[in-house]
Amino acid sequence: MNKNNFCIIMAGGIGSRFWPMSRTAHPKQFIDILGTGRTLIQQAFDRFNGTCPHDQIYIVTNEMYRELVKEQLPLINEEQIVCEPARRNTAPCIAYATYKIIAKNPNANIVVAPSDHIILKEADFCNIIQSALDCCTENDWLITLGITPSRPDTGYGYIQYTDCDNCNDSRTKKVKTFTEKPNIELAKSFISSGDFLWNSGIFIWSAKSILKAFENHLPDVFQIFNEGLGKYNTPDEAEFIKDTYTICKNISIDFGVLEKADNVYVYVSDFGWSDLGTWGSLYENSKLNANNNAVIGQNVLTYETKGSIINVPKNKLVVIQGLENYIVVESDGILLICQKDEEQQIRQFVNDVMLKKGDKYI
Amino acid sequence: MNKNNFCIIMAGGIGSRFWPMSRTAHPKQFIDILGTGRTLIQQAFDRFNGTCPHDQIYIVTNEMYRELVKEQLPLINEEQIVCEPARRNTAPCIAYATYKIIAKNPNANIVVAPSDHIILKEADFCNIIQSALDCCTENDWLITLGITPSRPDTGYGYIQYTDCDNCNDSRTKKVKTFTEKPNIELAKSFISSGDFLWNSGIFIWSAKSILKAFENHLPDVFQIFNEGLGKYNTPDEAEFIKDTYTICKNISIDFGVLEKADNVYVYVSDFGWSDLGTWGSLYENSKLNANNNAVIGQNVLTYETKGSIINVPKNKLVVIQGLENYIVVESDGILLICQKDEEQQIRQFVNDVMLKKGDKYI
Numbered sequence: 231m232n233k234n235n236f237c238i239i240m241a242g243g244i245g246s247r248f249w250p251m252s253r254t255a256h257p258k259q260f261i262d263i264l265g266t267g268r269t270l271i272q273q274a275f276d277r278f279n280g281t282c283p284h285d286q287i288y289i290v291t292n293e294m295y296r297e298l299v300k301e302q303l304p305l306i307n308e309e310q311i312v313c314e315p316a317r318r319n320t321a322p323c324i325a326y327a328t329y330k331i332i333a334k335n336p337n338a339n340i341v342v343a344p345s346d347h348i349i350l351k352e353a354d355f356c357n358i359i360q361s362a363l364d365c366c367t368e369n370d371w372l373i374t375l376g377i378t379p380s381r382p383d384t385g386y387g388y389i390q391y392t393d394c395d396n397c398n399d400s401r402t403k404k405v406k407t408f409t410e411k412p413n414i415e416l417a418k419s420f421i422s423s424g425d426f427l428w429n430s431g432i433f434i435w436s437a438k439s440i441l442k443a444f445e446n447h448l449p450d451v452f453q454i455f456n457e458g459l460g461k462y463n464t465p466d467e468a469e470f471i472k473d474t475y476t477i478c479k480n481i482s483i484d485f486g487v488l489e490k491a492d493n494v495y496v497y498v499s500d501f502g503w504s505d506l507g508t509w510g511s512l513y514e515n516s517k518l519n520a521n522n523n524a525v526i527g528q529n530v531l532t533y534e535t536k537g538s539i540i541n542v543p544k545n546k547l548v549v550i551q552g553l554e555n556y557i558v559v560e561s562d563g564i565l566l567i568c569q570k571d572e573e574q575q576i577r578q579f580v581n582d583v584m585l586k587k588g589d590k591y592i
Numbered sequence: 593m594n595k596n597n598f599c600i601i602m603a604g605g606i607g608s609r610f611w612p613m614s615r616t617a618h619p620k621q622f623i624d625i626l627g628t629g630r631t632l633i634q635q636a637f638d639r640f641n642g643t644c645p646h647d648q649i650y651i652v653t654n655e656m657y658r659e660l661v662k663e664q665l666p667l668i669n670e671e672q673i674v675c676e677p678a679r680r681n682t683a684p685c686i687a688y689a690t691y692k693i694i695a696k697n698p699n700a701n702i703v704v705a706p707s708d709h710i711i712l713k714e715a716d717f718c719n720i721i722q723s724a725l726d727c728c729t730e731n732d733w734l735i736t737l738g739i740t741p742s743r744p745d746t747g748y749g750y751i752q753y754t755d756c757d758n759c760n761d762s763r764t765k766k767v768k769t770f771t772e773k774p775n776i777e778l779a780k781s782f783i784s785s786g787d788f789l790w791n792s793g794i795f796i797w798s799a800k801s802i803l804k805a806f807e808n809h810l811p812d813v814f815q816i817f818n819e820g821l822g823k824y825n826t827p828d829e830a831e832f833i834k835d836t837y838t839i840c841k842n843i844s845i846d847f848g849v850l851e852k853a854d855n856v857y858v859y860v861s862d863f864g865w866s867d868l869g870t871w872g873s874l875y876e877n878s879k880l881n882a883n884n885n886a887v888i889g890q891n892v893l894t895y896e897t898k899g900s901i902i903n904v905p906k907n908k909l910v911v912i913q914g915l916e917n918y919i920v921v922e923s924d925g926i927l928l929i930c931q932k933d934e935e936q937q938i939r940q941f942v943n944d945v946m947l948k949k950g951d952k953y954i
Contacts, residue, residue, distance in 0.1 A: 250909075529949055533937065542927070547612075547953050549941045552918075552931035565904070565922065567929065569914035575895065579911045587891055591909050 235282040235363055236338045236437075238327045239274050241291040241299065241345035242314060246592070247508055247573070249580045250564035251541060254592055259346040260298045263512060263541075265526040270506070271345040275303050277352055278341060281359050286338075288312050288331065289345070290323045309463065315475040321486040322478045325444055325455045326471065328437050333462040338437040339363045342483075347430070348515055350502025358499055361399070362434035372443060372488060373434040374405065376427025376496040377503050382417035385507055387429035387484070390420075391496050405494040408484050427496060429484070430503055439493070447490040454478060509557045509573045513539050539570065564591060597644040597725055598700045598799075600689045601636050603653040603661065603707035604676060608954070609870055609935070611942045612926035613903060616954055621708040622660045625868065625903075626878060627888040632868070633707040637665050639714060640703065643721050650674050650693065651707070652685045671825065677837040682793075683848040684840045687806055687817045688833065690799050695824040700799040701725045704845075709792070710877055712864025720861055723761070724796035734805060734850060735796040736767065738789025738858040739865050744779035747869055749791035749846070752782075753858050767856040770846050789858060791846070792865055801855070809852040816840055871919045871935045875901050901932065926953060 245258030252258035259271040268276065271289070278287055284305045291299060293313040299306060312327050324342055331338045341359055349355045362373045376389045387410055391403035408429065412420060420426035435443075444452040454474050461470045488494050504511050516524035516539070523532060527542035533551040542548050542560045550558060555570045568576065583591050607620030614620035621633040630638065633651070640649055646667045653661060655675040661668060674689050686704055693700045703721055711717045724735045738751045749772055753765035770791065774782060782788035797805075806814040816836050823832045850856050866873045878886035878901070885894060889904035895913040904910050904922045912920060917932045930938065945953045 250911075531941065531944055531948065533941070534934075546925060546927065547945065547949060548927045548929075549612075549945065550927075550929045551934055551937060551941070553929060556914075558929065560927065563908060565908065565910045565927070567910075567912045567915060567920065572896075572913055575913060579893065579895070579913070582893055583909065583911065586893065587909060 231281070231283060232339070232363065232367075233283065234335060234337045234339050234367070235286065236331045236335070236340045237278040237282040237287040238324065238331075238340060238342045239271065239278070239287060239289050239345045240320065240323060240342065241271055241289050241295065242317060242323065243344075243346060245346065246580050247576055248512075249576055249592065250566050251559050251561040253562060254589075255294070256298070256562075257295075257346075258506070260295070260302060263506065264348065264516060269302055270348070271299070272302055273348070274343060274345045275306070277349060277355065278343070278359075279305075281356055281363070282341070285310065286331075288327050290314060290327050292317070315472045318475060318478050318480045320483040321444075321448060321451055321481045322455075322475065324440065324483050325448075325451055326474075328440055329455050329458060330462045330467075332437040332441065333459075336437070339366045340435060340437055340440070342433040342435075344431050344505070347432075347503060347505050350515075352501075355499075355501040358401075358497055358501065359434065362497055365399075365402075366434055366436045366439065370439045370442070370493055371435065372439060372491055372494045374488065374494065374496050375430045375432040375434075375499045376403075377430050378498060378500050379421055379426065379428050382414060382421045383428070384411055384414050384417050385511070386505070387411055387431075388417075388420050388426045389429050389496050390426050391498070392425070394495065397495070401498045403496050403498060405488070405496050408489045427498060428503075430499070431484075431505070433483070433488075440487075443487050443491050443493075448481070448486045451478060451481070451486065509539055509576075510570060513570065537570070593643065593645060594701070594725065594729075595645065596697060596699045596701050596729070597648065598693045598697070598702045599640040599644040599649040600686065600693075600702060600704045601633065601640070601649060601651050601707045602682065602685060602704065603633055603651050603657065604679060604685065605706075605708060607708065608942050609938055610874075611938055611954065612928050613921050613923040615924060616951075617656070618660070618924075619657075619708075620868070622657070622664060625874060626710065631664055632710070633661070634664055635710070636705060636707045637668070639711060639717065640705070640721075641667075643718055643725070644703070647672065648693075650689050652676060652689050654679070677834045680837060680840050680842045682845040683806075683810060683813055683843045684817075684837065686802065686845050687810075687813055688836075690802055691817050691820060692824045692829075694799040694803065695821075698799070701728045702797060702799055702802070704795040704797075706793050706867070709794075709865060709867050712877070714863075716861075717863040717865075720763075720859055720863065721796065724859055727761075727764075728796055728798045728801065732801045732804070732855055733797065734801060734853055734856045735764075736850065736856065736858050737792045737794040737796075737861045737865075738765075739792050740860060740862050741783055741788065741790050744776060744783045745790070746773055746776055746779050747873070748867070749773055750779075750782050750788045751791050751858050752788050753860070754787070756857065759857070763860045765858050765860060767850070767858050770851045789860060790865075792861070793846075793867070795845070795850075802849075805849050805853050805855075810843070810848045813840060813843070813848065871901055871921075871938075872932060875932065899932070 245252035248258045262269045290312045390406040394404040458470045523538045525540045529547040531549045535553045537555040540558045557568045559566045607614035610620045624631045652674045752768040754768050756766040820832045883898050885900045887902045891909040893911045897915045899917040902920045919930045921928045
C-alpha cells in the first residue's frame with residue numbers, strides 16, 4: 231500500500247429523497263439501505279481501506295453526524311473526521327480536507343468519493359483507483375471516473391470525452407465537457423453519440439495538482455483556505471475554519487474547477503456503480519423476489535403485489551395486497567406509501583411535513 | 593324505567609375481518625373503531641343504559657375478555673359478566689344468560705343485542721326498543737328488529753314478512769321466513785319484492801317466551817340448561833356451566849329457534865344501523881373528508897388518494913400518495929394495506945399469518 235495514498239469521503243448530505251428512511255438526523259449514508267449488513271458509509275470505507283492506510287481516510291461531514299461516524303467507523307480517529315461548519319457544496323469541502331492532508335504529507339495523492347454510492351464490482355473498482363492514483367503520482371492530472379452509461383438517465387450528470395494522444399491506457403480519455411443533468415431528449419442523444427459517460431463524482435488527483443487547479447480556477451476559495459497554512463491539524467484550525475466557511479461561497483468542484491481546467495482526464499469505467507439517488511435506483515440495485523419486489527423486512531407477506539419496494543423494520547408484520555410499482559417504507563415510526571413513478575414528489579411531501587407537522591419528522 | 597327490563601349484550605366474537613385492528617386478544621367490540629371516543633361495546637352499553645337499569649345489563653363474552661369488559665364498562669358488576677367456557681354460537685349463549693336473568697326476575701323482558709354494531713339514530717332506536725319491550729310484556733311474542741334495506745347487500749341475512757292482522761302498530765309485521773346471506777341476484781330480487789328486511793340480530797322477548805320457545809324448538813339445549821335450575825347466580829354455577837357447554841351443540845338462535853317458531857314478529861326499523869361487519873361498512877359509516885377518505889389518525893397526509901380507509905395510531909406520521917379505494921390500517925405494530933374490494937381476502941391473510949408467523953399476530 232502506497233503511504234502517499236489518501237482518501238476523502240464526503241458524507242455531509244441529508245438525503246431527503248430517501249425520506250422517511252433517510253432523515254436529517256440520520257441520513258442515507260448512515261443506513262444499511264440495501265440490507266447488506268453494512269451502511270453505505272461503512273461500505274465506502276471498506277472499499278478504500280485496502281488502497282489507503284485507514285488512518286489516511288478522511289470523512290468530511292457535518293458536526294451533527296460526528297457521533298454517527300465514530301460509531302459506524304471505529305477505525306477512524308477523531309482527527310480524521312472533518313466537520314464543516316456550514317454546507318457549502320463540494321469545492322470548499324475538498325479544499326479544506328486537502329489542506330489538512332497536504333499539511334501531513336506534501337506528496338499525498340487523493341481519492342475523493344461520495345459516501346452514499348454503491349459499487350458492485352469492488353475488485354474492478356479498486357484496480358481502477360490504484361491505477362489512477364499511480365497515474366497522478368506521475369502526471370499533473372485531475373482524474374474523474376466516468377461510467378459507461380446503460381440508459382439515457384436524466385438523473386445523472388454527463389462527461390463528454392475525446393481520445394487522448396498522450397495516454398498509454400485505452401481506458402483513459404481527455405474530458406471535453408461536463409454537462410449537468412440533461413432532459414430526456416438530450417440524454418438520448420448523449421447515449422447514441424457514444425462519447426458520453428456518467429459523471430460518478432469520484433475524483434483522483436495529487437494534493438498539489440488540485441490545489442494548483444483551485445489557485446487557477448477558484449482563486450478566491452484558494453485564497454481563503456491558503457491563509458490557514460500553519461493552522462491545519464492544530465488547535466487553531468477550528469476557529470479559522472469557522473470564519474472561513476462563513477465567507478466561503480457555495481460551489482461544486484465540477485462547476486468551480488473541473489469545467490475550467492484543461493488537465494482533466496476520465497477513466498472509462500464499469501464497476502456496477504449507482505449513486506442510489508432515488509428509490510428507483512435502489513430498486514434497480516436490489517435483489518428482487520419472484521414477484522419482482524425488493525423486500526427488506528422479515529415479516530412481510532404480499533399478495534397481488536409486484537414491482538414494489540418494501541422496506542420496513544425487521545420484525546414488523548406487514549401484509550400488503552394489490553400494490554403494483556409502489557414504495558412502502560416505514561422508518562423510525564414514519565410510514566410512506568408512494569407510487570414508484572411519483573417518487574420525485576417525496577421532496578414536496580417532506581416540505582409539507584415540515585410545514586404542517588414540524589421539523590421533528592424530517 | 594321498567595324494573596323488568598333486562599339486556600344481554602353479546603360480546604364474544606373475535607372479529608377477524610377487522611384484522612389487524614381487531615385481534616383475538618382485543619377484538620372489534622373493544623375498539624373505538626370509528627374514532628368517536630367510545631368503543632363499540634361502550635356505545636352498546638350507553639344505548640341500553642337508559643332503557644334498562646345498568647345492573648340489569650349482562651355482557652356475555654369469553655373469559656379472555658373479562659378484564660377488558662371491566663375496564664371499559666366500570667358500571668358493570670362482576671356478576672353481570674357472563675363468561676362462556678367455549679364458543680357455541682348464539683342459542684346457548686342466550687339460553688345461559690336468560691336462565692341467570694329469570695332466576696333474578698321471572699317477569700324479565702329482555703333485549704338481546706350484539707356488542708359490535710353501530711346505530712346512528714339512537715333516540716329512534718331507544719323508542720323502538722321501549723315499544724318492543726312493552727309489547728313483550730303483553731304478548732307471547734319473539735320480536736326481532738328488521739332494517740329497511742337500502743341496497744342488495746350480500747353480507748346480511750334477510751327476513752321476509754307478511755302483514756300482521758293482530759298488530760296494532762303498522763311497524764309490526766309477522767315474520768314469514770329467515771334467509772341466510774343471499775347471492776347478489778337473490779339479494780336484488782329481495783329488494784325489488786319489497787317485503788324483505790335486513791336481519792339486525794337484535795331481539796326482544798320476555799324471558800318466559802324465549803325459554804318456552806327453546807323448550808319447543810331446541811329441547812336438547814333447553815334440557816341441559818334447565819337442569820341448572822337452582823344453580824344460576826350461586827357458587828355452583830361455574831362448575832355446572834363448564835360441563836354444560838362441553839356437551840352443548842353449536843347453533844344460532846335464528847336457525848335453532850326463530851326459523852321454527854310461529855310467534856316471531858319483526859319491527860320494521862330504520863335507525864341508521866350497520867353490523868360493521870366489513871371495512872366497507874365501516875367506510876360507509878365514517879365521516880369522509882374532501883377526497884372521500886375515511887381517516888383516523890392525526891398525522892396523515894394524503895396525495896392523489898381517494899375512497900380509502902386510513903386508520904393509524906393517533907400520533908403516527910403517515911404520508912400516502914396514489915392510493916384509490918384502499919384500506920391502510922396500522923394497529924399494534926402491524927400494517928395492512930389492501931384494496932377495499934378485496935377485503936374478503938383478509939381472513940386468508942390472517943390464516944397465512946398464523947401459519948407462517950405464529951398466532952401471536954392474530
